[in-house]
Amino acid sequence: MTLSTALTRLVGIDHPVVQTGMGWVAGPRLVSATAEAGGLGILASATMTFAELAAAIAEVKERTGRPFGVNLRADAADAPDRVDLLIKEGVRVASFALAPRKEMIAKLRDHGVVVIPSVGAARHAEKVAAWGADAVIVQGGEGGGHTGGVATTLLLPSVLDAVDIPVVAAGGFYDGRGLAAALAYGAAGVAMGTRFLLSKESTVPDEVKQLYLTHELTGTVVTHRVDGLPHRVLRTGLVDRLESAGRARGLLAAARNAARFRRITGLSLSSLLREGWAMKHRNGLSWSQVVMAANTPMLLRAGLVEGRTDAGVLASGQVVGLIRELPGVPEIVRSTVDEATEILRRLGADGEGRSWS
Numbered sequence: 001m002t003l004s005t006a007l008t009r010l011v012g013i014d015h016p017v018v019q020t021g022m023g024w025v026a027g028p029r030l031v032s033a034t035a036e037a038g039g040l041g042i043l044a045s046a047t048m049t050f051a052e053l054a055a056a057i058a059e060v061k062e063r064t065g066r067p068f069g070v071n072l073r074a075d076a077a078d079a080p081d082r083v084d085l086l087i088k089e090g091v092r093v094a095s096f097a098l099a100p101r102k103e104m105i106a107k108l109r110d111h112g113v114v115v116i117p118s119v120g121a122a123r124h125a126e127k128v129a130a131w132g133a134d135a136v137i138v139q140g141g142e143g144g145g146h147t148g149g150v151a152t153t154l155l156l157p158s159v160l161d162a163v164d165i166p167v168v169a170a171g172g173f174y175d176g177r178g179l180a181a182a183l184a185y186g187a188a189g190v191a192m193g194t195r196f197l198l199s200k201e202s203t204v205p206d207e208v209k210q211l212y213l214t215h216e217l218t219g220t221v222v223t224h225r226v227d228g229l230p231h232r233v234l235r236t237g238l239v240d241r242l243e244s245a246g247r248a249r250g251l252l253a254a255a256r257n258a259a260r261f262r263r264i265t266g267l268s269l270s271s272l273l274r275e276g277w278a279m280k281h282r283n284g285l286s287w288s289q290v291v292m293a294a295n296t297p298m299l300l301r302a303g304l305v306e307g308r309t310d311a312g313v314l315a316s317g318q319v320v321g322l323i324r325e326l327p328g329v330p331e332i333v334r335s336t337v338d339e340a341t342e343i344l345r346r347l348g349a350d351g352e353g354r355s356w357s
Helices: 006-011 028-036 050-063 079-089 102-110 122-130 152-162 176-185 206-213 237-244 247-265 269-283 287-293 296-304 318-322 329-346
Strands: 017-019 040-044 069-072 093-096 114-119 136-139 167-170 189-192 220-223 231-234
Touching: 017 028, 017 329, 028 040, 028 050, 028 329, 040 050, 040 093, 050 079, 069 079, 079 102, 102 114, 114 122, 122 136, 122 152, 136 152, 152 167, 152 176, 176 189, 176 329, 220 237, 220 318
Parallel strands: 017 040, 017 189, 040 069, 069 093, 093 114, 114 136, 136 167, 167 189
Antiparallel strands: 220 231
16 A cells, blocks of 8 residues: 655655664665655764765665655755755755754755755744745644744644645654644655664664653653753653752863763764864854754664663654554564555545545
């Protein structure tokens, strides 16, 4: 069964299901598995050096000939070089966690790359749509990682009313019921992070995946102590300690982690400072918030790569409380689409082959 939507037609995929670009998680294995299953897999490049990104793109292309995407940070010092790399390698989709510059969107589109920024408010969607974005992903407060305070059920319709480009719903989705509901709202598909993190193809250590499965719907918390911005993570002992730690102690730990991140990624000190300045300027952050932001990659790496749940944080959407199994990516995509199609059929709208939004 297939569901044709504005997203599937725009990108050239079979199913309106997106695997989000989760840092340290969305690597070539997960992305290529999603692409082969007919969805849109998105590589997370913010935690990669330029050379690592080039190698990751090459590996995905070796594993699959299907369309895939790369998530970029528009404020990265080498963002223009990464844009050129996507164009050179024929990557189908460029997604952005922060709004890309107008000229960046224009260059990508001029070379046939579909631009899909992530947004957290209707006004942000209006801005990138006016700049030429092809579609947007809108994440409600239920989503993992950096998130806002408005639930998807309210944020999604506000964005749909604001723009006339395809809108992909994120935050709180993990099965076919969610996909059917998103299509009913008028969305062109759903994007899922936690559901794909908890899959066989995810490279997150098995013991960490098992820890995720033990959490209930109340098992996440939105904290500002990771990087100064609202961040939804699993509620763990480390997070509790971060919440109770003094501000000075938190900044000192963040500075140490920023230095470790620089060594791992090979960023020069000048590049790190330039990125910090761009972040401060674009997002209106204080310097203490910039230092805290540099803390995030290392805390996530400790948990999601090294499996050190005592020393790392674990980004997670609230849907973690409803997930109890670790299926393969093909099963996740197939069951999501089949269940949504059956729901739409029961409601009197034959989903198979139907064009939605």
